Amino acid sequence: MSRVVVAEDDAHIRRVICLWLRRQGHEVFEASNGRVALDMVLEHEPRILVTDVNMPLMDGIELLKELTERDCSPHGIVVLTNRWDHREIGEQLAGPGMHVMPKPFSPTRLAELIDQLGSEAPEEAST
Amino acid sequence: MESYCHPRQETLNGPGMMQVAASCAGGPKQSLTIVRPDEPSAAVPLHCLRTCLNGDPSSLHKAGCAWLRSTRSGSADSTLLRNGKCDKGYLADAEPVTLHGRHVLLLSVDGTIPPEMARPADIEERVENTSDMAVRLARAVEDSERLAEEVLQNYEQLSLLFDFTSQIAEVTEPEQIERLLMNRMARLLNVETLEVVSSRGETHVLDVADGTTTARHWRDEPDAQYTAFAEQALLTHSVTVKSANDRSYLLCPLPRLQDQHDVVVVSRPSGAPEFISGDLQMVGSLLTFGGNLINNSELHGHLRQMSIEATRALVSAIDKKDHYTSGHSERVGFMSRMTGEALGVTVDQLDHLEWSGLLHDIGKIGVAEDILNKPGKLTDVEFDQIKAHPRMGYEILKPIESLQPILAGVLHHHENADGSGYPDGLELKDTPLFARIIHVADVFDALSSTRSYRKAFSVERSIEIIQEMAGAKLDAEITATFTAALHGLRESRPEEFASMFPIALEEELV
Numbered sequence: 069m070s071r072v073v074v075a076e077d078d079a080h081i082r083r084v085i086c087l088w089l090r091r092q093g094h095e096v097f098e099a100s101n102g103r104v105a106l107d108m109v110l111e112h113e114p115r116i117l118v119t120d121v122n123m124p125l126m127d128g129i130e131l132l133k134e135l136t137e138r139d140c141s142p143h144g145i146v147v148l149t150n151r152w153d154h155r156e157i158g159e160q161l162a163g164p165g166m167h168v169m170p171k172p173f174s175p176t177r178l179a180e181l182i183d184q185l186g187s188e189a190p191e192e193a194s195t
Numbered sequence: 196m197e198s199y200c201h202p203r204q205e206t207l208n209g210p211g212m213m214q215v216a217a218s219c220a221g222g223p224k225q226s227l228t229i230v231r232p233d234e235p236s237a238a239v240p241l242h243c244l245r246t247c248l249n250g251d252p253s254s255l256h257k258a259g260c261a262w263l264r265s266t267r268s269g270s271a272d273s274t275l276l277r278n279g280k281c282d283k284g285y286l287a288d289a290e291p292v293t294l295h296g297r298h299v300l301l302l303s304v305d306g307t308i309p310p311e312m313a314r315p316a317d318i319e320e321r322v323e324n325t326s327d328m329a330v331r332l333a334r335a336v337e338d339s340e341r342l343a344e345e346v347l348q349n350y351e352q353l354s355l356l357f358d359f360t361s362q363i364a365e366v367t368e369p370e371q372i373e374r375l376l377m378n379r380m381a382r383l384l385n386v387e388t389l390e391v392v393s394s395r396g397e398t399h400v401l402d403v404a405d406g407t408t409t410a411r412h413w414r415d416e417p418d419a420q421y422t423a424f425a426e427q428a429l430l431t432h433s434v435t436v437k438s439a440n441d442r443s444y445l446l447c448p449l450p451r452l453q454d455q456h457d458v459v460v461v462s463r464p465s466g467a468p469e470f471i472s473g474d475l476q477m478v479g480s481l482l483t484f485g486g487n488l489i490n491n492s493e494l495h496g497h498l499r500q501m502s503i504e505a506t507r508a509l510v511s512a513i514d515k516k517d518h519y520t521s522g523h524s525e526r527v528g529f530m531s532r533m534t535g536e537a538l539g540v541t542v543d544q545l546d547h548l549e550w551s552g553l554l555h556d557i558g559k560i561g562v563a564e565d566i567l568n569k570p571g572k573l574t575d576v577e578f579d580q581i582k583a584h585p586r587m588g589y590e591i592l593k594p595i596e597s598l599q600p601i602l603a604g605v606l607h608h609h610e611n612a613d614g615s616g617y618p619d620g621l622e623l624k625d626t627p628l629f630a631r632i633i634h635v636a637d638v639f640d641a642l643s644s645t646r647s648y649r650k651a652f653s654v655e656r657s658i659e660i661i662q663e664m665a666g667a668k669l670d671a672e673i674t675a676t677f678t679a680a681l682h683g684l685r686e687s688r689p690e691e692f693a694s695m696f697p698i699a700l701e702e703e704l705v
């Protein structure tokens with residue numbers, strides 16, 4: 069089971085995601101915007117970050133950029149978004165351990181993805 | 196209120212909210228414990244627990260109980276335990292609270308009670324308010340968790356539906372559509388079994404785990420009650436929910452062609468969530484949608500089959516008119532496709548090529564039978580009539596919209612590479628590909644069949660002749676490809692080859 073930071077500004081959606089992930093046995097930290105999430109990632113060093121794109125104060129893209137600059141990107145990153153250009157976002161962000169899921173996402177697939185990211189050996193991330 | 200009794204985002208869950216409620220009820224110098232039946236807290240002396248619960252700790256599971264214990268600052272716990280009585284405990288009624296299916300709620304406050312609250316009545320009121328607030332909060336949290344649960348389920352169903360509609364667009368065969376439909380439905384409804392009871396008698400049982408299907412006769416179902424309502428569902432064509440044999444079944448008609456209905460039967464074991472109106476609506480609309488897709492694709496298949504058969508019948512009527520060329524058009528169509536495939540023609544173009552080969556001589560319908568079958572040499576006038584058949588075929592087929600791609604092959608299948616052919620005397624570079632392919636296949640088939648004016652040549656001799664014609668009359672590259680493909684066919688499928696060229700093969704043995 070993995071430590072996960074969830075960044076999502078919509079409290080209802082965040083609640084749904086966190087409830088679901090906690091039920092899968094993960095240790096979950098909740099952040100309501102990118103800035104809070106950045107602090108949480110730096111403090112808790114989670115294995116996985118689940119983030120929305122559009123958020124106040126710091127959006128998901130800026131968050132990922134900040135993390136890359138500090139070389140603190142978690143092993144797995146799942147970007148959940150309801151933006152119509154989610155495909156372009158996916159292409160823009162493409163990299164190891166990076167996944168973009170359009171909303172509404174399939175909870176089962178999210179859980180599978182997080183299990184997969186959680187069980188991969190760390191070396192695989194760098195290839 | 197001080198900040199400690201404001202919930203933080205992270206505590207938005209049942210136990211967390213109760214903790215918040217309780218800390219708001221207490222004061223800044225009081226600590227608070229929540230005791231739940233599944234994790235009794237050491238902070239509450241057992242005998243106090245018994246007092247609260249009238250000596251029956253197990254009643255906590257049944258009824259729930261709120262209990263606050265307060266001590267004045269500095270007083271020792273032992274003073275409370277005098278005589279084994281919980282004399283300074285304050286009791287309050289609490290409604291039972293259920294979180295995650297279990298009764299919870301026992302509040303224990305330790306610490307300083309503020310002086311203004313010294314009277315027991317104050318504290319009792321506070322306790323009551325607290326437990327009331329905790330109950331409400333816990334209920335609200337549970338409601339919101341139920342809601343979240345529903346949202347999760349709806350998300351799952353939505354994305355399964357999106358998946359289904361995008362995948363269904365990619366399959367065309369009725370069986371594939373049905374398999375996809377049944378697999379998706381089993382997942383969408385989260386059912387344990389799914390069977391399609393067909394009006395023709397058999398049942399297809401889906402293995403929900405691996406998506407495979409096995410067939411059996413539905414009357415062989417050991418449960419008589421199940422058989423009875425499956426039979427009834429086949430007759431009534433309505434969505435129903437039945438229970439039998441400790442399971443609940445949902446039955447829904449799947450519309451088939453000619454007013455027939457199959458019935459899709461899904462089931463969940465007892466204890467699993469009951470079928471709800473949403474399930475019925477979803478099954479109903481999925482099966483109507485999927486059933487129409489399956490039926491359309493079946494109809495499309497039937498129509499296609501019918502047009503192929505009708506064309507074959509027409510072509511063989513023309514071949515029969517020309518007494519000696521039975522099966523000629525069919526073979527030219529087949530060999531043209533074979534050659535096109537070897538030349539790397541795309542799959543949908545191959546269909547056009549085959550049709551073009553099949554219909555290449557359709558213009559012979561306008562040539563008199565006695566000319567077609569004349570044993571001796573033709574006069575110039577007679578030969579002109581024969582030479583008119585490609586253009587006649589072209590004129591016959593031209594009005595048919597869907598046959599436009601095959602027209603060039605029909606019109607030019609008698610053009611020679613050196614420009615000596617008919618109707619237009621085109622040279623090789625101007626002759627369309629289909630026409631060049633059909634030409635080679637046509638000449639080979641003419642040579643290897645018996646004609647009114649001569650006997651058939653053997654397969655090998657016919658090949659030799661077309662190789663001699665390559666360059667001047669036939670496209671050399673296509674002739675080489677054709678020869679190789681024909682040899683390949685002879686080796687890989689000798690029986691099929693023998694049934695296509697029986698006479699030519701006989702000649703080879705002579």
Ligand SMILES: [Fe+2]
Pocket residue numbers: 555556584608609637
């Ligand atoms: Fe011909």
